[in-house]
Amino acid sequence: MSEFQRLKLEPAYRKVATALTERITAGALQPGARLPAELELARQLGVHRSTVREALRELESAGLLRRERGSKLMMVSRPDRKVVASGVTRALKLHSATVAEVWEARDTALSRQVAVKLLKPQLAHDPVVGERFRREAVAAAKLNHPNVVAVHDTIDDGGRQAVVMQYVKGRSLRQVLDETRRLTPELTSHVGICVAAALDAAHRAGLVHRDVKPANILLTPDGRVLLADFGIAKAIGGGEHDLTSENIMMGTAKYLSPEQVRGHPLDGRSDLYALGLVLYECLAAQVPFLGDTDAATALARLQRDPTDLARLRPTLPRELIDTIHHLLAREPADRPRSEERRVGKECRSRWSPYH
Numbered sequence: 457m458s459e460f461q462r463l464k465l466e467p468a469y470r471k472v473a474t475a476l477t478e479r480i481t482a483g484a485l486q487p488g489a490r491l492p493a494e495l496e497l498a499r500q501l502g503v504h505r506s507t508v509r510e511a512l513r514e515l516e517s518a519g520l521l522r523r524e525r526g527s528k529l530m531m532v533s534r535p536d537r538k539v540v541a542s543g544v545t546r547a548l549k550l551h552s553a554t555v556a557e558v559w560e561a562r563d564t565a566l567s568r569q570v571a572v573k574l575l576k577p578q579l580a581h582d583p584v585v586g587e588r589f590r591r592e593a594v595a596a597a598k599l600n601h602p603n604v605v606a607v608h609d610t611i612d613d614g615g616r617q618a619v620v621m622q623y624v625k626g627r628s629l630r631q632v633l634d635e636t637r638r639l640t641p642e643l644t645s646h647v648g649i650c651v652a653a654a655l656d657a658a659h660r661a662g663l664v665h666r667d668v669k670p671a672n673i674l675l676t677p678d679g680r681v682l683l684a685d686f687g688i689a690k691a692i693g694g695g696e697h698d699l700t701s702e703n704i705m706m707g708t709a710k711y712l713s714p715e716q717v718r719g720h721p722l723d724g725r726s727d728l729y730a731l732g733l734v735l736y737e738c739l740a741a742q743v744p745f746l747g748d749t750d751a752a753t754a755l756a757r758l759q760r761d762p763t764d765l766a767r768l769r770p771t772l773p774r775e776l777i778d779t780i781h782h783l784l785a786r787e788p789a790d791r792p793r794s795e796e797r798r799v800g801k802e803c804r805s806r807w808s809p810y811h
Contacts, residue, residue, distance in 0.1 A: 468503055469510035474625070475501075476511065477560060478569065480520055491521070491530045555579060556589070560623065563608075569623040570608060580616045593619045595686040598661045603654035605674065605684040624684075626676035629734070633670055638741040641776055647673065648735050648779075650681035655731065658686075659724035666722065668730035669711040670737070709750035710743045714786050717754045725788040732783025739776075740768045744784070761786065 479485045491497060494512070498505040512530055515521045521530045559572045579585045596607040606622040629647065633639075639647070651673060658665055665686060672685040713729035715722060737743045744762030747753040762784050765777045785791045 468507045469514070470625075472501060472503060472507055472511035473514050474560070474569075476515060477520060478562070488531060490524065555585060561620070563620070571621050571623045572613075573619045573621060574613055575617045577616060586617055589617050589619070592686045595663055596621070598663065599654075599657050601654055601657040602680070603650045603682055604657060605682050622682075624674045624676060624682055626674055626680075628671050629673040629675060629738075630670035632675060633737065633741075639738040641739065641772055644735055644738040645776060646679075647675075647681050647738065648731065651683055651731055651734070652728075654683035655724065655727045658683075659727070664722050664724060665727045665730075666716070667708065667711075668727050668734060669708050670734055671708075673734070709753045710745070712754050712757070713788075714757050715788060717758060723788070725791045725793065728783050728791055729785075729788075732780050735780050736762060736765065736784065739765055739772060739780075757786070 476485070485491075491512075492500065494505050494508050498508045501508065512521060516523065516530065524531050556576060557574045559574060561570050561572045562568070563570045575586065575589050590610065593607050593610045596604065600606070605624060607619055608622070609620040611618045611620060651668070655665065655668070663686070665683070667685060668683070672683060674682045674684055676682070711730045711733050713722070713726040715726055733743055740763075745753055745756035745760075747756050762781070765772055765780060766774070782790075782792055
């Protein structure tokens with residue numbers, strides 16, 4: 457069994473839920489159709505009954521199924537499967553965050569699964585949030601890279617801005633770390649290679665991501681690693697008006713670079729510092745800088761260097777430790793430049809079995 461399989465990046469119930477959702481959105485299961493009993497459905501799908509129960513519960517909460525009155529059987533509902541644009545039909549909510557919801561959807565014109573990132577209703581009329589949301593799509597659309605979540609289109613869904621993007625089966629690195637706490641050196645190096653490649657593509661396109669963190673890194677069961685969420689990306693050199701005040705730090709406090717904390721101009725080396733923080737956490741089960749508040753956490757990186765990874769995990773490859781600490785140099789001039797592709801080159805040649 458591969459390491460990616462052991463991480464259970466796609467739970468069994470999610471596979472069943474996705475398969476049933478595809479059949480409903482494609483019209484193979486019409487409204488009013490009665491599903492077989494749980495035990496029979498489990499037999500047909502070759503999974504455990506509890507897996508079917510979890511999948512049905514998820515689809516019921518999403519409004520795709522409803523329980524037949526006076527029976528334990530489930531029926532296909534007439535859900536709010538709104539066609540948002542160009543034959544894109546959203547069906548199942550996958551995730552909800554502060555600014556947006558992510559829905560599993562189907563592009564009927566091209567017969568493919570997609571994801572729709574939809575601005576929350578209460579933010580639909582906020583011009584700053586709306587413009588930042590639009591810029592995410594514009595920024596990501598500039599990139600065509602296997603380690604970047606692809607953007608297909610931007611649409612309007614009843615006055616709410618939405619982005620149609622690549623559907624990624626799997627889980628975020630944040631979800632994985634919350635369960636496993638830390639990763640092996642081999643998997644950590646693989647994540648480093650892939651995210652470094654995605655960042656290299658972004659930097660060559662003139663973009664700084666500014667929010668590299670485990671929640672924005674997606675892992676798939678077949679071993680792919682993709683970088684998502686360019687919501688606060690900015691053009692290198694500040695060609696466009698920034699939508700944030702000069703004294704506001706953009707990004708998550710634990711993963712800010714020193715220059716972000718200081719409010720200095722950013723280039724690709726700021727993203728590489730954040731990647732170093734992510735890789736450090738993958739190996740140490742904690743970020744190197746923490747405080748009682750977000751402000752204290754952010755300021756800690758200006759006051760001390762991270763604890764040597766060799767002290768926390770003495771068996772780690774020395775090359776891996778040195779590369780991560782190189783990324784975490786306090787001064788940008790002391791870090792590797794993204795153009796040199798040092799991260800990917802060293803990881804690939806020295807300690808990744810995936811390449």
